[in-house]
Amino acid sequence: MAIKFVLLVNKQGQTRLAKYTDQGMSVEERRALEGEIVRKCLARSEKQCSFIEHRNYKVIYRRYASLFFLVGVDGDENELAILELIHCLVETLDRYFSNVCELDLMFNLEMAHFIVDEMLMNGCIVETNKTNVLAPIQLLEKAAA
């Protein structure tokens, strides 16, 4: 009952952010896995459900414009809750970057990572309140400015 990875992938299948809590995989295996999953997701239509089963993961994905947000979980995670979590993450990113787009994430990769780290840890949810998530990050930015 844990989140194994979070992936942000664009329509072309390029990874824009990858966060793994499952450490059993080498870099090559991760790349291969990403490729397989993304191909599966891209092949699905809007109407189809947001869950696919791949290897021993269940992947819950959601598409926002050109970006796919994918979360891989094991066994019996609540799929609908994960879907909600993805949305929460997107809203948080959106609030931070004000209208987030692929380029924001690419050029501010570490900020995106910090935000994900405030929300998730060791495959479990830490915080879902957007204000709480962003408070430490924005505070530090103010201090630095």
Next chain:
Amino acid sequence: MSIRLRELIRAVRQCKTAAEERNVVAKESAALRNAFKEQDTTYRHRNVAKLMYIHMLGHPTHFGQMETLKLIAANEFPEKRIGYLGLMILLDERQEVLMLVTNSLKNDLNSRNQYIVGLALCAMGNICSAEMARDLAPEIERLLQSTNSYIRKKAALCATRVVRKVPEVMESFVERAPTLLTDRHHGVLLCGVTLMMEICDIEPATLDTYRTHVPTLCKILRSLLMSGFAPEHDVGGITDPFLQVKILRLLRLLGKGSADASDQMSDILAQVATNTEANRNAGNAILYEAVQTIMGTESIGGLRVLAINILGRFLANRDNNIRYVALNTLAKVVAVDTQAVQRHRNTVVDCVKDADVSIRRRALELVYALVNEGNIKTLTKELLDYLRISDLEFKPDLTNKICVLVQRYAPDKQWHLDSLLQVLVQAGAYVKEEVCRALVVLITNAPELHAYVARSMYRALKAHQEQAELMLVITATWFLGEYGELLLPGRQGSPLPGEEAVSASSDDLVSLLEAVLSKSKEAAAREYALTALMKLAARVPEQTQRIKATIERQTGSTFLEVQARSCEYSKIFGLEAIRAQLLEHMPPLDESTYSRNLGNPNVVDAAAAGPAQAQQAFANGAATKTDDIADLLSMDVMAGPAAASAGPAPTTSAVDMLNELLAGDLLDLLGGPAAPAPASMPAQDPLGGLFGSQPTTSAPAMDAFGDLMGSPAPQPSFPITTVFEKDGITVTFAFTKPPGQPSVTDIEASYTNASAAPVTDFTLQAAVPKFMQLKLDPATGNALQPNNGPSVTQAIHVNNTMHGQKPLVLRLRIAYSINGQPTLEQVEVKNLPPGL
């Protein structure tokens, strides 16, 4: 100076090919390595950020691991932050470098800056190893009591990893975890519940202790449910669905197996199930979790009805996500409450035909679980209808499931046959062989269906002749061979109700099988067709001549197995006296033995492979004709003077080919009574196994010794060896080696008879492996006088071309008549003296 991160990203983006990208990355990695070597501290922060980017692209970054550790040790927060991030991304707990960070972590966990503590907790929670967890567990325990909620929530999650890694430190956390439930901060509550679940999972004994907290959990849930609009935790009108889901999940763990705990939570579960709005995803997530908790605990009946109704609503939802979770949950509860799930059967079956593969898969699992004796007919019909139109990737799984269901729940044999035949027609490529074997067993035990099976198979094969899958062809062919005569006018029973009549003359039947025999691309199909024709030749006398001619034509087939078999079958046509017996119907196969051995395909090999049975009968029934069989099977390697002349010539080519196929270390084909069995599948049945005991020691020590002494090796002498003793008959071998030819052995075999009865027609034949040459001189006689009368001798010359590498091996076939009783013995000579 290296370029900035932005520039690197831009450069990578501009790459058009993967090779270009690799180039850019390689160049940058080299620059980074240099920077690290020069201890460039100004840009370390930026360089580690670049490393993470390179890592994400999937390139090696191990050279930068030390840099992240240096950043962590820095004093400035921004450096530390990127350092910890790099640590989490670039390293994992398997790397030994990680140990170096323990001290920095300890310092940071004691920092007065809450954000630094947060960073350290986050990194530790994500990647700490068992050693680190043990060292730092006291710090985590202390931080769980921090006055700062930001630290408490992270410490709680960090603790989940610590207890997972080092279960022996759990005790102190067991008590501490429930205190987090009194927190007002939702993040802390969420993490506290997660910690409790983790502890329960690792140590189920804590469940009892934690059950006392059920009322507290219910209270939290109630307040979440009853609170009005709470802007900071609101998701679509629902207060903190994440926390609600988590609490429901913990309640499930605690309520399972405990009627008391289940009773305590039943009120709140009912409230959640009735009061949660189902028009948004967040609400459905909670309902989904609540249903699972209701079904997973010892809830009362009314609550379960409520849960099942929610699932029914889910199933009828237009949103595929909701239907997916409904199917998922139904599959979980089907064991608990089959009746309730059965009510939704029709909807579920519809889902098997959904356009979405995820849904189809779930639905199929569920249908599989739902089938029983009562509904097998309707459900199988649905599945079969779907099988026809399902897409390729789905067919193997579906076929397999239908077969298993039919085998398990078929109400009667005729239905079993009909259903499997349909599967064979629609998806023959995916039907497993065992399934067809089981069908054979089933039908041989149902004499009333023999005519029916012949008709059905004839129809199926006739209709799908052109594009039938192998499994259909061989199953149909086998049945037609076995029961084909029951198709013919006059012998045909009346058709069963609802069955369309078949009119087939014996000509039609034979033509159909001949078409398979001559046109099929698969060797196996041709083999089955050949055997089927052979069987029909015995039962449909008017076609015997035609079939005989057909089989004889096949003696030139390019399919080895078909050729060999047709040669043998042609031979059987010459044995009119026993032919009918040989080709009797298969006796009913023992169903109970079969089902007992269902997992073991070898047991039923004989059942499915008609030829094997015929061969067996051939071998047993025609013992008097042993000479001919010996010729048929082994002429090429047998050097028996008597046999060689008697062998019929036309079989030679087949045997030659068979020999080539079996070339290698095979000694011969005379492997005891089982030898004819390779007939059915020679390629898979290496006769080499017969020779598993072949001794491998060779190279007599004496030779080496002789060389050492600088003198020519002395001519070794060998003891006289008794190789066979039975019925008073003794065969002894005396060995000599002609000078200068170490590979050649001359054997003088002498035969004596110690019994009181005279032995006549004594012949000895010998066989050797391929790499040896054998010459048998004629024996001095073929009768052995009783009571140790004068012995008969025979000279055997063996040339071992692999002398020194492989020892001499021999197999003997000894035939004689004692008191007019013919006897045939085979022995493998194992006691030959070494060095031959």
